[in-house]
Amino acid sequence: MFNPFEDFKDFLSKAKNLPLDRLAAAHDQIMGDLAAGYGKLVEQELKSLVWFVEHNRVIEAYKTATEVIKEVSYDAHSIEDFCYVLDSGTDIPYLISGPAGIYIAALCNNADEDAIVLRLGEMKRTLHFLGYRLPYGKSLRVEGDAGNFTGSALQGGEVTVTGSTGDWAGAGMTEGKISIHKHCGRNTGEWMQGGEIWVGSRIRGLGRVASGQIYQAGEPVGPA
Amino acid sequence: MENGTYRHTARKLYDFIQSNLYFNRPDLQVGGEQFNSTLLFSLLTALLGGKALIIGEPGLGKTTAAEYVGSLLYQLPAGTVWASEVSGHPEQTEEKIIGRPDLGKLNTGQEEVVWSHFVQLPVKIVDEINRLPETKQSMILDGVDRGNWEYLNEMILNDEYCLFATANYQDQGTNTIIAPLLDRFDVMVESRYPGPSYAFLISQRQEKEELLRHPDLERELQEVLKEKLPPEEKKSRLGAISESFGTYLQESLQLSTLDSASREKVRQHISAVGLDQDANAYARMLLAELSFCERHGQKRSSEVCEEGCHYTGYLCHRLRNCASNRLPVSLANYAKALAWFTDAGEVGIEEIRAVGPYCLAHRAQWTDTHLSLLQKDRRDDPLQIHLARQAISEVYQRYSEQAERVKAALANAYRIFQGEVLEPLAGDHPIYAEIRKDLNLEE
Numbered sequence A: 001m002f003n004p005f006e007d008f009k010d011f012l013s014k015a016k017n018l019p020l021d022r023l024a025a026a027h028d029q030i031m032g033d034l035a036a037g038y039g040k041l042v043e044q045e046l047k048s049l050v051w052f053v054e055h056n057r058v059i060e061a062y063k064t065a066t067e068v069i070k071e072v073s074y075d076a077h078s079i080e081d082f083c084y085v086l087d088s089g090t091d092i093p094y095l096i097s098g099p100a101g102i103y104i105a106a107l108c109n110n111a112d113e114d115a116i117v118l119r120l121g122e123m124k125r126t127l128h129f130l131g132y133r134l135p136y137g138k139s140l141r142v143e144g145d146a147g148n149f150t151g152s153a154l155q156g157g158e159v160t161v162t163g164s165t166g167d168w169a170g171a172g173m174t175e176g177k178i179s180i181h182k183h184c185g186r187n188t189g190e191w192m193q194g195g196e197i198w199v200g201s202r203i204r205g206l207g208r209v210a211s212g213q214i215y216q217a218g219e220p221v222g223p224a
Numbered sequence B: 001m002e003n004g005t006y007r008h009t010a011r012k013l014y015d016f017i018q019s020n021l022y023f024n025r026p027d028l029q030v031g032g033e034q035f036n037s038t039l040l041f042s043l044l045t046a047l048l049g050g051k052a053l054i055i056g057e058p059g060l061g062k063t064t065a066a067e068y069v070g071s072l073l074y075q076l077p078a079g080t081v082w083a084s085e086v087s088g089h090p091e092q093t094e095e096k097i098i099g100r101p102d103l104g105k106l107n108t109g110q111e112e113v114v115w116s117h118f119v120q121l122p123v124k125i126v127d128e129i130n131r132l133p134e135t136k137q138s139m140i141l142d143g144v145d146r147g148n149w150e151y152l153n154e155m156i157l158n159d160e161y162c163l164f165a166t167a168n169y170q171d172q173g174t175n176t177i178i179a180p181l182l183d184r185f186d187v188m189v190e191s192r193y194p195g196p197s198y199a200f201l202i203s204q205r206q207e208k209e210e211l212l213r214h215p216d217l218e219r220e221l222q223e224v225l226k227e228k229l230p231p232e233e234k235k236s237r238l239g240a241i242s243e244s245f246g247t248y249l250q251e252s253l254q255l256s257t258l259d260s261a262s263r264e265k266v267r268q269h270i271s272a273v274g275l276d277q278d279a280n281a282y283a284r285m286l287l288a289e290l291s292f293c294e295r296h297g298q299k300r301s302s303e304v305c306e307e308g309c310h311y312t313g314y315l316c317h318r319l320r321n322c323a324s325n326r327l328p329v330s331l332a333n334y335a336k337a338l339a340w341f342t343d344a345g346e347v348g349i350e351e352i353r354a355v356g357p358y359c360l361a362h363r364a365q366w367t368d369t370h371l372s373l374l375q376k377d378r379r380d381d382p383l384q385i386h387l388a389r390q391a392i393s394e395v396y397q398r399y400s401e402q403a404e405r406v407k408a409a410l411a412n413a414y415r416i417f418q419g420e421v422l423e424p425l426a427g428d429h430p431i432y433a434e435i436r437k438d439l440n441l442e443e
Helices: A019-048 A055-068 A076-088 A097-109 B003-020 B037-048 B062-073 B078-084 B103-107 B134-146 B179-184 B196-204 B206-212 B215-226 B231-253 B260-272 B277-291 B326-341 B349-360 B368-374 B383-417 B430-438
Strands: A115-119 A139-143 A155-161 A175-180 A196-199 A213-216 A219-222 B028-030 B033-035 B051-055 B099-101 B113-115 B123-127 B148-151 B154-157 B162-167 B187-190
Touching (some): A019 A097, A076 A097, A076 A115, B003 B037, B003 B062, B003 B260, B028 B349, B033 B037, B037 B051, B037 B162, B037 B260, B037 B349, B062 B206, B078 B123, B078 B215, B099 B148, B113 B148, B134 B148, B134 B179, B187 B349, B187 B383, B196 B206, B215 B231, B260 B326, B277 B383, B277 B430, B349 B383, B368 B383, B383 B430
Parallel strands (some): A115 A139, A155 A175, A196 A213, B051 B187
Antiparallel strands (some): A213 A219, B028 B033
C-alpha cells in the first residue's frame, strides 16, 4: 500500500536552535566557571576560618583570584551577572564579602573591556573592594552602592559610584580618580599616595592621607 | 526548445497582454514581482489546461481577458474565439452549447452530430455562466470536468482544452452556480475596476482587438470546424491553421507563441516542478482544517458544527462544507505553474499562499456567523476571495508556529506506516488527529 507520508521519508527533525537558547547555555557555562573560580578562592581563604582585612591577606587573595580566573572566558556583562549570583546566595554557598569583592575586582582588572559598568542597585548586599587596584586606562562605574575599601590601592583607573560607599574608600590608592556621587564612610583616603577622591555629599571621616586630593561637593577637604 | 525558452515566451505573452490588451493594476506579489491576478491566473489556466471562473462587475474585462489569453496562448484568431463562445442565458439549449443533429442526414434516416465550435476548440469561454438556469448548468458538468462531450450516441473528447467562465455579481437575471459546477473550477479571480487612469487608457486604445484578428484564417478555421472529418485529421488541420496564425503574430507583432507541442512540453515542465517539504506540510495542514470534524468524522454540508468543540478556533468551525479532492489538485497545479512561470525552482509556501485564496474562494461555504463577522472588513477583494485569503494567512500563521513539529509528525507517521513501533506525535491541530486516522489508530 502506498505510504501517504512518503514525501517526509527523508525529513530530519532539526530541533529549533533559538539564539536565546545558545546564549542562555553560554551564559550558564560562564557563570559556572566563575563560580568554580570563586570556590577555589574561598577554599584558600577559609583555611583560617575567619577572614581579616590585612594588607598581606588582601594581596594574597587578589593573587589567588587573578590566578583562578586566568582560564575563565568572560566579559563585563558576566561580571555584573555574577555579582547577582553571589548576592542570590543559592548558587554560591558562602558569600564572604572580602574575598567576593576582591574576586570581582580581579575580574574587572583583567577583563578585555576598558570600561566596565556594574548595575548593582538591585543587590541586597554590597560588595567590598570594588575597584581594588584598578589600573590606568580602565574605568569602573558602579550604579548603586558599594561597600568598604572601594577603589583601594587604585592604580590609575577611574572608579565611579553613583550611590554611597562604606569606609576606607581609596585606601592606599596611588593614582587615579574615585567619584562617589553620594556619601562615603570613615577613613576615606587612608594612606592615599596620590590621585583624587570626589565625594558628592557627606564624608563620614577622612583617613590619614599622605598625598593626593579629596573633594567634597566640589571643595577640597583633604589632606588636612 | 528549452524550458527557459518556453518560460520566456510565456512571460512575453503576459507582458504583451498587460501592455497592449488588458489594462489593469497589479494586485498580487509573488517572488518580489507584481502581477495582475486576473491576467496571471488566466494565463496559468491556459498553460495548464485548467478552468477559471472570472467574476466581476459588467464591463470590467472579464470576457476580454479570457479572449486575449485564449487567443494568444492557443494561436487562435480573436474572431474564432468569439465565435466559439457560449453565452449564458435562460433560453440556452444543449443544441447550441454542445451539438445538434445533422438535419440533412437525419432526413435520410442517419444520425450524425454537428458539434459546436465551443466543444471542438481548445479554448472554451462561457460568458455569464450564472445566467444559465441551474438545471442547464448540469449539461456542461461532464464536459467542463473531463473535456468529455456527449450528444445523441456520439462523443467528443478534448485532449487539450481550457475553460473560462465569467459571472456577474448577483442581480435579477442571475442564478446561483450549482456547487458541483463551482467545485470544478480550479480558480476564481475577480476582474476589477482598473482605476480611472487605466480606464481612460482603455478608451484611447479601442483598436487593440484588431491586433488579434485575422479574417482569412478565421474563415479557414470556420470551414474546417464545419467539416465532418476524422478527429485526427481535423485536429491536424486546425493545428496547421493555428500555427499560421502564430507565424502571423510573429511577423506582425514580433510575438512568439506556443504551438500545441510546445504547450504540451510546458505542461510536462510544470508537472515536473516539485514541492518543498514546507509547502507540502502547509498544504496538508490547510486541508486538514478545511475538512476536519472531531465529532462527525469529517465536514459535511448537511451537518452542523456544534459549539463547545475543542477545535472551534480552526477553519473547520467556520465552514459548512468539506474541501473536495479537486481543491488540492488545483492548489498543486497552479502553485507548480506559478513556480514555473516565476522560475522559482520548486513550489514553496509562497506559491501555495499566492494561489490558495483563488483556489479556495469559490469552494468554501462559510457559516452565516463567520460571514456576518467579516463582511464589513476593510478589503480590496470581493468577500469570497477576502475570506479565503484570511483563512490561508491564518493557517500559515499556525503553520509557522509549529512547522517543525508538523513535519516531524508526518515523518514519524511515515515510519509508523512502514511498520516501526512508534507513538504518533500529538499536537493541538486537526492535522495530528488526521494523521492518527491515516494510521488507523484510535483517538
